[in-house]
Amino acid sequence: MKKTVNVNIGGAPFIVDEDAYGMLKKYLNEIEIRLDGVDDKETMQDIEIRIADIFNGAISAQSQVVDAALVKRAIAIIGSAREFGEPRRSLPDQEPGPGPDRQRRLYRSRREKIIGGVCGGIAEYSEIDLTLVRVLMALFIIFGVGLMVYIVMWIIIPLEPAKQENYNEYRR
Secondary structure (H helix, E strand, O other): OEEEEEEEOEEEEEEEEEHHHHHHHHHHHHOOOOOOOOOOOHHHHHHHHHHHHHHHHHOOOOOOEEOOHHHHHHHHOOOOOOHOOOOHHHHHHHOOOOOOOOOOOOOEOOOOOOOOOOEEEHHHHHHHOOHHHHHHHHHHHOOOOOOHHHHHHHOOOOOOOOOOOOOOOOOO
C-alpha cells in the first residue's frame, strides 16, 4: 500500500504516489535552479503543461495514479535537468549554508548521543569535535558542578526536530 498525493500539474489535477511525487518535485526543483531568471515562471509553467500532457496520454481507466515509472518516462521525454544548464542558485529545499542568513539554534542531538544528546548538540552548534566536548564535560563532572549543569542543560535544551524523510533520488 502506498500513499498518494493530489497535485495540480500544469493546471490539471493528478493523483501521484508518494515516490513519484518526490521524484517529480526534485526534478522540477533542479530545473528551476538552472533557469537564468528571465521568464522563469513561464518556462516552469510550460514544462509543467508538457508533463501534464504526458501524464494524460499515459493514464488509463485502469490506472489513474501517476507512478514512478511514468515520472521517469516523462523525465526521459523532456530531458535531464542538466540539459537546462548549470545551477545558478541553490535548491529551495536545501538548508542555508554558513553565513549571516543562517539561523542557528542549540538543540540536543538525535544522532550523537550517549545519555541525553547535550554534548552532541553543543558540538554540532559550535562546530567542534564531539570527543573534545565529551572530554571537557567529563572533566567538569569530575572536578566540579558539571553533573548539575549537564542535567539542567538536558532539561532546558530542546531535542533536535525530526527531519522529513528524504525521497529517493530518481533513477534514469
